[in-house]
Amino acid sequence: MSAVSPGPLASRMDILRFATAGSVDDGKSTLIGRLLYDSKSIFADQLEAVERTSRDRGEDYTNLALLTDGLRAEREQGITIDVAYRYFATPRRKFIIADTPGHIQYTRNMVTGASTADLAVVLVDARNGLTEQSRRHAFLTTLLRVPHMVLAVNKMDLVDYQAEVFERICEEFSAFATRLDIGDLTFVPISALHGDNVVDRSANMPWYDGPSLLHHLEHVHIASDRNLIDVRFPVQYVIRPQAATDAALHDYRGYAGQVAGGVLKPGDEVLHLPSGFTTKVRAVEWAGQPVAEAFAPTGPPSRRTSRPWCAGCPPIRSWPSAAGWSSSTPRARSRPSSPTCTTGST
């Protein structure tokens, strides 16, 4: 890859994608509005527009949910219909937020938003405790293999910031979570409306000694969520320049795609599925230049494909017929194996 210039942004900053989940009116959009507001990520003209709309509607306070409820129908009905994406960065991380709808009839939109997340924030209304919908969303995020979960007990201001309420909900959810496949679970008591424990630690809940929600999001370790052991490389596209003028490119055949798992290097022996043939990687390239290796970018898709069904897939038909198998990634592309490699079947 090209040399990274030491500019102000070419730092080691990574990306955390997280999704909100939970029932209607548990405060998902309000929480995101609060996160953006308190981390000073709202632009002046956006805030002004939201304040104006809130005022026009005769609401007592600035309705931060309007920041993400961008569709006409959503604003009219005061609900979230489809997932909205928002972006902000702190000095530690860039965040991509998916604000998902809570209504049961929009569950498919919630699934769309949660599928790409590294972490799900499941909100629960402290007054109501766990509902069917909060259980459903928590279950769906595990089904999508979102590796980290935060249970945010919201509206603590409405239960006088009582530790007992928070503890009761945590216990109830822990009992439920034993039946789910959750790798990492954290509990935070918050008030999205007033900002308690969202960005800054709350003075109203001295009994809580954990981090604020943003602090947790900034520090949760996601680098190990990828699989760098089991090589999986779905071929997406075959690059054939077929440039008659350039002899070097005449027979070029590069298999392009995104590495889903593992690390690929030139010389690695690989097994092609479904044919079952083996061949060797001749070169790994990125933007036409050879690179030493290719590996999976961060992001949830890499985890999915690391599951065992991929390895157990039986050979069904023979492919490719002409050239050998070689590799590529978004970071890399390859030249084909020498023709002898194609006959080197299993």
Next chain:
Amino acid sequence: MRPDYQLSQLDVLQAEAIHVMREVAAEFERPVLLFSGGKDSVVMLALAEQAFSPARIPFPVMHVDTGHNFPEVLEFRDRRVAELGVRLIVASVQDSIDAGRATEETGRHASRNRLQTVTLLDAIEEYRFDALFGGARRDEEKARAKERVFSFRDEFGQWDPKNQRPELWNLYNTRIRRGEHIRVFPLSNWTELDVWAYIEREELDLPGIYFAHQRPVFERDGLLLAENPYVTRGGDEPLFTATVRYRTVGDMTCTGAVASTAGTVAEVIAEVAATRITERGQTRADDRTSEAAMEDRKREGYF
């Protein structure tokens, strides 16, 4: 690439965009990339070059030309297209007007912004495009924040925001019937700052109007508009010369300049990082029509 297998945020965004572009090239018969010469489409073209190198970009590029574009940008567009050896299709709004397909707006705030939709949809029909790459980003505008990466359009080119397709992980639904098409947004998850950081890292060339220069301007509704033949300046709008740059590039009639002395990419990045106003909020008159101006235009087929 780092020895510890960590990727920076730009690497991740780049990988995602290239994956999207290859998916389109593999799945659709007649894709096209919308190229205006603006910074986002410059990044798009660079990504397409990287995605298919050493082969040429396997689709043409198209520009919907309102006839009100900045001459510097058109010049840049032609130069860049010639360098890459891709085919450029120009769909002209003037032609649509001449053919009676669109009617020119009148009055002080007249703009061809909305007329572009007619020209665009006609071009899609004429060339039978089934996938169109756009450089729109979700951080730009609240209706765009709701849109899928692969966004379905019906046979009338319309977007139905209340009935979007599921889009799980990095699996994209590319199924359409004849006459329908997909708008594809590889830069969905990029922010304005990411785009500039990428331009800096990859040392991409941009039209000169993105950097500080002297220009005769006048003020209207808080925007600094360039003096140009397509806008009728009122008597209460005096002309003055200012040092400005453009944060976005659209029509001369509705794109405002910002007062700035940033002459290099690094200086622009410093400015963008510190700004408290969104790029469209600061520079676009077309979004100010109403609360849901973008959603309404998108429903009609606007990009």
